[in-house]
Amino acid sequence: MSETSTPSTPRTPDTASTPSTPDTASGGSGSRTAPGAPGPAAPGAPAVTVRVPAKVNAQLAVGGLRPDGFHDLANVFLAVGLYDEVTAEAAEAPGISVTVTGPDADQVPLDGTNLAVRAAELLAAHHGIEPRVRLRIAKDIPVAGGMAGGSADAAGALLACDTLWGTATPRAELLAICAELGSDVPFSLVGGAALGRGRGELLTPLAVGGVFHWVFAPADGGLSTPAVYRECDRLRTASGTGATSADVPDPEPSGPLLAALAAGDTPALAAALTSGPAGTSNDLQAAALSLRPSLARTLAAGAAAGALAALVSGSGPTTAFLAASADGAERLAAALRSSGTCRTARVATSPAAGAAVTGAGG
Numbered sequence: 064m065s066e067t068s069t070p071s072t073p074r075t076p077d078t079a080s081t082p083s084t085p086d087t088a089s090g091g092s093g094s095r096t097a098p099g100a101p102g103p104a105a106p107g108a109p110a111v112t113v114r115v116p117a118k119v120n121a122q123l124a125v126g127g128l129r130p131d132g133f134h135d136l137a138n139v140f141l142a143v144g145l146y147d148e149v150t151a152e153a154a155e156a157p158g159i160s161v162t163v164t165g166p167d168a169d170q171v172p173l174d175g176t177n178l179a180v181r182a183a184e185l186l187a188a189h190h191g192i193e194p195r196v197r198l199r200i201a202k203d204i205p206v207a208g209g210m211a212g213g214s215a216d217a218a219g220a221l222l223a224c225d226t227l228w229g230t231a232t233p234r235a236e237l238l239a240i241c242a243e244l245g246s247d248v249p250f251s252l253v254g255g256a257a258l259g260r261g262r263g264e265l266l267t268p269l270a271v272g273g274v275f276h277w278v279f280a281p282a283d284g285g286l287s288t289p290a291v292y293r294e295c296d297r298l299r300t301a302s303g304t305g306a307t308s309a310d311v312p313d314p315e316p317s318g319p320l321l322a323a324l325a326a327g328d329t330p331a332l333a334a335a336l337t338s339g340p341a342g343t344s345n346d347l348q349a350a351a352l353s354l355r356p357s358l359a360r361t362l363a364a365g366a367a368a369g370a371l372a373a374l375v376s377g378s379g380p381t382t383a384f385l386a387a388s389a390d391g392a393e394r395l396a397a398a399l400r401s402s403g404t405c406r407t408a409r410v411a412t413s414p415a416a417g418a419a420v421t422g423a424g425g
């Protein structure tokens with residue numbers, strides 16, 4: 064996603080809420096639902112809760128700047144077991160409202176720019192129905208952290224509303240709506256592991272032969288994804304390699320990295336995560352470090368504490384550390400927490416399942 068955000072309205076520290084008027088241009092008003100056809104659930108219908116994972120990019124190979132402002136990628140997504148929960152509940156009044164709870168709630172927008180609200184609007188428009196829904200986001204994924212938290216909420220809202228409204232949208236149509244919402248959103252729906260081509264939205268599932276143990280260290284404050292891509296282009300231009308698709312080689316997935324994932328081979332994955340001339344599989348890492356030099360200290364602290372590999376997660380500033388075992392991950396997390404180089408440290412495993420309905424009712 065994009066910028067870190069400052070709340071424009073006062074709110075209680077751990078909870079935020081605002082109504083968002085449906086966007087008439089995207090079909091929010093003027094129901095075209097035929098009698099008996101699927102439509103917004105009646106008030107009193109059970110609420111639907113969807114759990115959605117965060118991601119780490121095991122490889123992020125970035126091609127040149129395209130004329131449309133995006134970059135072609137070879138993006139090896141891995142879903143990790145840190146989750147947001149999105150609940151959709153039928154509302155009597157037309158419109159979409161959203162509340163957010165969790166430690167980073169005050170950094171999440173509550174207007175029509177919230178990706179979960181946009182997802183509900185797009186789904187309603189797709190079916191020509193008037194949205195009437197209250198969305199509740201329980202946020203555990205770091206905001207603006209390079210772990211696709213906003214994308215997770217978008218995918219979660221899409222699945223929760225599709226279930227609540229009984230619209231039974233075919234998977235291919237859901238994925239097309241996801242791609243409209245953002246490059247990472249299709250993967251948030253699918254989860255597991257996948258290779259993302261194009262701008263990251265064209266997914267091919269990948270085999271994963273075992274469980275990988277990670278530690279994630281969120282930083283204070285977020286990084287803007289577009290700013291990190293711009294910095295990547297600037298560094299390439301400054302080094303004389305050029306920045307456009309005409310100058311930069313097409314990004315390709317790493318064979319050894321895909322083989323390590325398929326085999327569930329942690330040491331081989333560690334080697335692949337830290338290979339290449341820049342010592343990382345993440346082409347955005349240098350740009351994230353250039354914008355946030357203090358991340359170098361976090362990476363060094365994790366490496367000194369025994370991480371098998373240390374890298375920036377996607378566009379950052381969250382840093383990711385591979386451990387040999389669950390115990391090793393706990394020890395590494397404790398060392399990172401006491402290093403004073405990050406806000407906290409969380410353990411999680413991959414792969415994790417994609418967006419899934421976990422409950423109805425309540």
Ligand SMILES: C[C@](O)(CO)[C@H](O)COP(=O)(O)OP(=O)(O)OC[C@H]1O[C@@H](n2ccc(N)nc2=O)[C@H](O)[C@@H]1O
Nearest residue numbers: 064132133134245246247248262263288289292377378
């Ligand atoms: C860094 C990653 O998280 C890695 O998975 C993604 O590439 C970012 O995906 P995202 O947050 O869903 O990004 P989008 O909302 O699609 O795009 C936000 C902005 O990031 C930049 N962007 C994004 C994806 C891409 N392949 N090339 C880009 O240059 C563009 O400036 C774009 O306007």
Ligand SMILES: Nc1ncnc2c1ncn2[C@@H]1O[C@H](COP(=O)(O)OP(=O)(O)OP(=O)(O)O)[C@@H](O)[C@H]1O
Nearest residue numbers: 064066067177178206207208209210211212213216
């Ligand atoms: N539901 C949401 N949750 C979090 N941020 C949101 C949401 N909707 C919109 N945003 C906006 O998106 C920005 C980036 O949030 P997000 O947590 O998705 O970043 P990210 O994890 O770095 O994204 P990515 O890894 O996909 O590049 C936030 O600063 C906020 O302004």
